[in-house]
Amino acid sequence: MSGHDTKLHGSWRLISFHTELQDSKERSQPWGADPNGFLIFGSDGRMMVLITAKAREPGNTDEKLVALFRTVMAYTGRYRIDGDRFITKIDSSWNEAWNGTEQERFFKLDGDALEVSTAWMPNPLVSGNPTGRGILSFRRE
Template identity: 30%
Template structure:
């Protein structure tokens, strides 16, 4: 598998946590998240995911109440960097992100294709005391909500 299969823009269809026995646990960003990931022919990628049900802020980004700004931060993630594909894995070398802890790291995702979708699966991680993986299903066409 090479990077050519990923080149272009993909839209998030669903994202959910999977438990240790393969069971679907919960939707990570709500039942109808919004997301886009773009892989460029120049080896750079960018991703943006927002949770379902976000509310507008009262005022501009700086003047809105702190609690609203915090909720806006909690309900979205964006990052960009270089990417490469090797042996069934895509690696995102993050050089900018709304989550500063990711800057300078490599996010490694198992990559598979199922029908019309690209499926990215995280490495196992602990969530609420349960080892889970997050499965993100991306499709070429925008998702209608």
């Protein structure tokens, strides 16, 4: 099956989410030590991911709704495998700016453990936007 790696097929539960700064190698957990989330690779070529911070409250004010938006990441699209990367052509996303784009992620698979990292990019969450990346660890469900 060209472009797909059957070893990725199935459901993966999020274990940790770190951000790492390129210069200092400093790592932090912006969404706490125990975030929620799943990554699913379908044999039909579609992936879906939903990740939320651990500490979230239902929102009924603009401020609380903004906080909810800032502590969730969710998207889906058709994916393909290219070496140690998977590339997703996003057709639905929590972030409208991602729709129609391709998102590239690097992965390392070790048995039932999957590590996914973004490319190095300016970190919009940190003052001065230093170059960093996200690193997510998953375990097979």
